[in-house]
Amino acid sequence: xxxxxxxxxxxxxxxxxxxxxxxxxxxxxxxxxxxxxxxxxxxxxxxxxxxxxxxxxxxxxxxxxxxxxxxxxxxxx
Amino acid sequence: xxxxxxxxxxxxxxxxxxxxxxxxxxxxxxxxxxxxxxxxxxxxxxxxxxxxxxxxxxxxxxxxxxxxxxxxxxxxxxxxxxxxxxxxxxxxxxxxxxxxxxxxxxxxxxxx
Numbered sequence: 174x175x176x177x178x179x180x181x182x183x184x185x186x187x188x189x190x191x192x193x194x195x196x197x198x199x200x201x202x203x204x205x206x207x208x209x210x211x212x213x214x215x216x217x218x219x220x221x222x223x224x225x226x227x228x229x230x231x232x233x234x235x236x237x238x239x240x241x242x243x244x245x246x247x248x249x250x
Numbered sequence: 251x252x253x254x255x256x257x258x259x260x261x262x263x264x265x266x267x268x269x270x271x272x273x274x275x276x277x278x279x280x281x282x283x284x285x286x287x288x289x290x291x292x293x294x295x296x297x298x299x300x301x302x303x304x305x306x307x308x309x310x311x312x313x314x315x316x317x318x319x320x321x322x323x324x325x326x327x328x329x330x331x332x333x334x335x336x337x338x339x340x341x342x343x344x345x346x347x348x349x350x351x352x353x354x355x356x357x358x359x360x361x362x
Contacts, residue, residue, distance in 0.1 A: 216336045224319050231319035237281065238320070239335050 174199050175234045180227070187226025191245050204240040207248040216242065253311035261315075262328040265353040266297035269312045270322040274299050281334040282322045288341045292350050327353055 177195040180202055184193055192207035204223070211219045219242035224231055231238070251259075261267050266289075272278030274286045289297060302309035302321050309321070316323050316330040324331045326349055331337060340346035 216339065217330065217332050220332065220336065221317055224317075227319075232313075241335070 175202075175230075177202060180204070180230075180235065180238070183228075183230060184223060184226050187228075188222060192248065201237045202235065202239070204238060205243070206240060207243045207245055209245055211242050211244045212246075213244075253307045254315055257308065257311055257315045260298065260300065261325040264298045265327060266294060266350065267325040268297055268299045268322060269302055269308075269325075270299055271301070271303050273301055278303060279321070281320075284334050285322045285324060285337050288337055288346070292341070292347055294350055294354070326350065 175197075176199070177197045180197070181193050181195040181204075184190065184195070184204065184206060188206070188208050188210055190206055190208045192205065195202055195204045197203060206223060210222060214222070220240060223238075223240060223242065227235065227238070268274075268285060268289065270277065270279070270282035270285065272282055274289075277283035277286050286299075300308060300312075302312060312321070312323060313319050316325075318330060318333060320333050322334060322337075324333075324337050331340070331346075331349070337346060340349070
């Protein structure tokens with residue numbers, strides 16, 4: 174079974190996160206990710222970065238991941 | 251024609267295309283249903299929807315095409331707008347309505 178913690182670990186391994194929190198029930202997950210790497214990127218590109226960090230796990234293990242991606246400035250605002 | 255070519259033809263040949271699970275009448279996934287609902291709220295009626303459950307090749311192919319691993323995927327003017335989260339966020343800020351208004355003048359022809 175996929176745990177929120179393992180998803181968080183994969184995201185943190187691929188992206189330098191200031192903050193990352195994943196919750197979910199094993200099928201559907203929600204993530205809040207704050208990273209300086211998101212600066213200047215569209216939401217589309219931000220989400221693509223997260224998907225890239227998760228790689229094949231998105232294909233095989235994770236049915237759905239809802240996410241909020243934020244640059245540090247947006248987070249503190 | 252390869253699947254990638256077929257997808258390219260669909261998204262570039264139609265102003266608004268939604269790749270989804272099920273149909274707008276009978277969505278088979280909550281995320282697809284949400285985007286269908288948002289399209290309705292935006293007053294977009296003549297968009298093209300593609301049911302990926304009906305074609306395994308398209309289901310996999312669209313993930314590569316959009317560099318996006320999940321369904322639904324909304325395309326406007328040939329560009330991937332995003333999945334459910336982004337579509338919902340853009341709807342809430344009004345960005346989506348603006349984008350769809352821009353193409354709505356060109357959407358007089360029925361889907362091919």
